[in-house]
Amino acid sequence: MNEELGIILETTSKILSKHVNHKLRQNIDNENPDLTNLWTEVEQLGLPKIAVKDKFNGSGLPLSSTLPIIKLSNNIGTPIPLSETILSNYILSESEINPPNGIITYAIDAKDLKIIGNEISGDLISVPYLNLTDKIICITEIDNSKQVILVKSNTEEKELKKNFLSEPRYNLKLKKCKILDIKPLNLSINFKYLGAIVRSAQMIGAMEKILDLCIDYCSQRKQFGRALSKFQAIQHQISEMAVELAASSAALSTITNSEVFYKNNKDIAILKIRAGSAAGKIIAISHQVHGAIGFTQEYELAYFTRNLNSWRNDFGNESYWEDFLGKDFLEKNNQNLWEYLT
Amino acid sequence: MSKFNFPSIEETNDLSELRKDVRSFITNSLNDKEFEPAADAWVFSASPQFSKKLGSMGWLGMSFPKKYGGNQRTALERYVVTEELLASGAPVAAHWIADRQSGSQILRYGSEEQKKSIIPKITSGECFFAIGMSEPDSGSDLASVKTKATKIENGWNLEGRKIWSTGAHLSNYMIVLARTSPASEKNRHEGLSQFLVDLSLPNVSVKGIPDMTGQRHFNETLFDNVILSEDALLGVEGKGWSQVVGELALERSGPERFLSHFTLLESFINEFKNILIKSGSKLIGKLIAELQTLRRMSFSIASMLQNGESPETQAAFVKELGNKFEKMMVETLREFSNIIPLYEWPSQLQNLFEDATLRIPSNSLRGGTTEIMRGIIARQLGLR
Numbered sequence: 001m002n003e004e005l006g007i008i009l010e011t012t013s014k015i016l017s018k019h020v021n022h023k024l025r026q027n028i029d030n031e032n033p034d035l036t037n038l039w040t041e042v043e044q045l046g047l048p049k050i051a052v053k054d055k056f057n058g059s060g061l062p063l064s065s066t067l068p069i070i071k072l073s074n075n076i077g078t079p080i081p082l083s084e085t086i087l088s089n090y091i092l093s094e095s096e097i098n099p100p101n102g103i104i105t106y107a108i109d110a111k112d113l114k115i116i117g118n119e120i121s122g123d124l125i126s127v128p129y130l131n132l133t134d135k136i137i138c139i140t141e142i143d144n145s146k147q148v149i150l151v152k153s154n155t156e157e158k159e160l161k162k163n164f165l166s167e168p169r170y171n172l173k174l175k176k177c178k179i180l181d182i183k184p185l186n187l188s189i190n191f192k193y194l195g196a197i198v199r200s201a202q203m204i205g206a207m208e209k210i211l212d213l214c215i216d217y218c219s220q221r222k223q224f225g226r227a228l229s230k231f232q233a234i235q236h237q238i239s240e241m242a243v244e245l246a247a248s249s250a251a252l253s254t255i256t257n258s259e260v261f262y263k264n265n266k267d268i269a270i271l272k273i274r275a276g277s278a279a280g281k282i283i284a285i286s287h288q289v290h291g292a293i294g295f296t297q298e299y300e301l302a303y304f305t306r307n308l309n310s311w312r313n314d315f316g317n318e319s320y321w322e323d324f325l326g327k328d329f330l331e332k333n334n335q336n337l338w339e340y341l342t
Numbered sequence: 343m344s345k346f347n348f349p350s351i352e353e354t355n356d357l358s359e360l361r362k363d364v365r366s367f368i369t370n371s372l373n374d375k376e377f378e379p380a381a382d383a384w385v386f387s388a389s390p391q392f393s394k395k396l397g398s399m400g401w402l403g404m405s406f407p408k409k410y411g412g413n414q415r416t417a418l419e420r421y422v423v424t425e426e427l428l429a430s431g432a433p434v435a436a437h438w439i440a441d442r443q444s445g446s447q448i449l450r451y452g453s454e455e456q457k458k459s460i461i462p463k464i465t466s467g468e469c470f471f472a473i474g475m476s477e478p479d480s481g482s483d484l485a486s487v488k489t490k491a492t493k494i495e496n497g498w499n500l501e502g503r504k505i506w507s508t509g510a511h512l513s514n515y516m517i518v519l520a521r522t523s524p525a526s527e528k529n530r531h532e533g534l535s536q537f538l539v540d541l542s543l544p545n546v547s548v549k550g551i552p553d554m555t556g557q558r559h560f561n562e563t564l565f566d567n568v569i570l571s572e573d574a575l576l577g578v579e580g581k582g583w584s585q586v587v588g589e590l591a592l593e594r595s596g597p598e599r600f601l602s603h604f605t606l607l608e609s610f611i612n613e614f615k616n617i618l619i620k621s622g623s624k625l626i627g628k629l630i631a632e633l634q635t636l637r638r639m640s641f642s643i644a645s646m647l648q649n650g651e652s653p654e655t656q657a658a659f660v661k662e663l664g665n666k667f668e669k670m671m672v673e674t675l676r677e678f679s680n681i682i683p684l685y686e687w688p689s690q691l692q693n694l695f696e697d698a699t700l701r702i703p704s705n706s707l708r709g710g711t712t713e714i715m716r717g718i719i720a721r722q723l724g725l726r
Contacts, residue, residue, distance in 0.1 A: 235720035246659050250348040250639045257350040273631040326623030338429045
């Protein structure tokens, strides 16, 4: 890790830890002044535009370098759309649109988008944090070329989607919404792949926190006259979590350490598969060792496990990427598996 | 969790070149019918001639110093060579333990005389080793070993039994963990020492134990008052436990923990590729993702070893995950027999599959059980 990134991480950690507590997370759906203060400091630090080009007043860091920051933010359980804004701003900047200040979110999917003049109509599906912003980017194909569109939503048409995510997420019907900007999408990598990488980094941050919660809880909670952590059955379950987490982190470090990660779809697929399947096991085990307290809103475990449930399905679940990876190999004739792997 | 990081290590061009060299060597050996690819070859498939040939290529004792006849190459280079050998199912069992762990133990703890006399022979593929840890009454509880070495004039008297020693019947030496003084009440790990035992000495007898597949690879070795010279003591008297823990990191972290049955997977895919394209891409994708992750982790450990670190816990991660992967792989192939019945598979593939099915329960026993791996990890997490 380079020195600059180390300093950013340290400062980020201080600011986020100062603001974030479980109460803040519980008020996530509401208009929340504490959230505004937190966002202001995050913005002062330059995080939202960290991967934006210099000419648009960004820090110009490669996107792979932002992954440790995104991971950290979700390790602390920060209830703001930092990853969404970093990614949206990156896409805008790459496509030569000057990203506006403030929070920007994206639509994970879109349906029946129609553009007439300067207005757009259609369905935006699964839009995170629409309660905190009205600026959304969506990607659509017009005349065989992908376009990135920056939209200002008219708030009446949004529908809060109750899902297993702790964070707010919306479906949105756009009716003649104003297009703020539109440009041909200029990415060396598919939006879905980018999303898969970012969600994996978020999952790994959350899973690290979950492991810590389990270790702390089991070391303190006593039953049958001793700490839960002294029971071998508990030790083994928590060890399994650690193994799953370590494997996911190894898959992430392959992407983080490569400035040309976008050239390698294989590694992206592996990361999303590994993090997604680890999430499944870690959700189950962490709740098992916590008992009933983990199943409450008051205790923070569920904030993290609910997010995992959602993120592992965003931008392709394990099955999607397994199929992708399997086909990627099988359709390469003349290459046996060992050649493909090495 | 920062202590369980597996930093990503890129394979350099030099390593890729080495990979190519090993691969073409293997292709030639296969063309000359020098070996038949086997499942679990690092345990079951021994060929002293093949080992010697590898030695002449400079691919054994790769990281050992030139001073002792080694090749002074990196742990990463050794990793690449072992991976290629495992992936092809080559007969590497004869030299496996000597090359993987015993040589390094001797280099670290042995006398100058031992280094000079033994290391060159390991490197040339002419000296083989067995592991002397488990005993009839000491399995996972290794610290409970009863084999005893008593100090006598000019040496040691060794008395006891070792069991499950793979390849002892083909080996020249065994590194024996024995008690040299009683365990202290507080710490059972005290009073253990390692000995370098020449298996051709009088009063050593090696008896084979057929495994459940009917094959002979492991043994029970009896030491009936074997007289050892003074310098048979390896390392420091009483420090055997910490020495053995370091040895286990070498034993657990390598690619044999997930490539033991790779030949089966490769032959399976080559045979059924057309069917897999239509209905099996998800299954294959899942296996690829896990295998590639394991390769990265194990390669990362090789780099830690190269840097002189002691990745004992990381090794437990790889072993635990690798064992699970191999079980899942065999199970995945078994389920495929629903589409193409097993009796319609080519006979060589059937054999590999049946071998793997029978042998797979041993993968999470040898080198330390699943329970032990999880215990090691739990300790590092601060739970024990």
